[in-house]
Amino acid sequence: MFGLTKLRHLFLCVGAVHAPAAGSAQEAAGVCALEAAVPVEIAPPGSDLELWTMDGRRLTLSGLEPPSGAAARESLQRFFAERLRSGRLVFLAAPTATPDRWGAAAAGLFVEGEGSDAPLVSLAEAAIGAGLARFRPDPAAFACRNGLLAAEEQARRRKLGLWTSGEYHILDAGRPETLFGKKGMVLVEGVVGAIGEAGGSLYLNFGPRRGDFAVVIWKRNLETFARAGTSPRMLTGRRVRVRGLIDTAFGPRMEILSPAQIELLLGDERVGSSERR
Known part of the structure; x- marks a missing residue:
């Protein structure tokens, strides 16, 4: 009862x-x-x-x-x-x-x-x-x-x-070498350095070099982000956390399909903080 x-x-x-x-x-x-x-x-x-x-x-x-x-x-x-x-x-x-x-x-x-x-x-x-x-x-x-x-x-x-467990640690986008060999869903943090475009894709680049980590968003999906109040084009210089699968065929990349895969970090949320590891 x-x-x-x-x-x-x-x-x-x-x-x-x-x-x-x-x-x-x-x-x-x-x-x-x-x-x-x-x-x-x-x-x-x-x-x-x-x-x-x-x-x-x-x-x-x-x-x-x-x-x-x-x-x-x-x-x-x-x-x-x-x-x-x-x-x-x-x-x-x-x-x-x-x-x-x-x-x-x-x-x-x-x-x-x-x-x-x-x-x-x-x-x-x-x-x-x-x-x-x-x-x-x-x-x-x-x-x-x-x-x-x-x-x-x-x-x-x-x-x-x-x-x-170290298996679930948040990974540093500034250390792309640590992203190779990762399987399943991973969390990666870093500062978006620049926005690039090629064909039907938008790229959030976390470093200036070709082998640096990047997030790929299909332009056809940008309306989904706009409806959620998220504008990937406005993330330059912002610290974010992304979650998804790592693709290392062309350098460490992560394809983002949903705005729920991106967190905009504020305050003391920093990649170098020992409390976040």
Whole structure:
């Protein structure tokens, strides 16, 4: 049985959990929209970290990049199993209408927080904040990115979970030699030195030499950045953090498809800071 305070909180946060009308908060905030979420039962997660509803829908937790190592994945599996165990409240927000090529719909899950009267929390944000996963900049999570990035930053500063391992360190764009041989999603920080253009691509160059790190953005995608309030052409001289896959065929490069892959860094966020390593 759930306490009166918990039920009152749920009534306030999820009072209208039936099918939302067009233009609702669910459409505006997607996987972040707790107020438009619906109750759901989730099957116990297996070692593959797949999430399935009890009625047979396959889900991918939007905004969460699972770790690659076996031990780290086992820790995340235990975290999921504890928060999704039978008898605990779980709410599903905005599963995408069209699943990905593996048949999974991007969605947000909200679960009970720690403590009898704790509010519901984003499962992705809780896992990232515990250092068990990183932020994944998929389009469905763009509206949630501030909370997810803040959770990742806190875990990194506190050196929790993944952030105790050198495998996940933020890489220095000014040292392109360290980018070769990297696999999977990586985070790279540096100052954009100049903007270049060639054919249908825009280049954010982090150094003056041919072999220096560069970010590639297809011009056809610039409208996506403009709609998000981001102008790559205005990043000259700015310190940024980018996340994605490294391509070393023509020097260390990273193709950016979404504005969620770029963070504009302010204040004391510097590549040389030991607290960020």
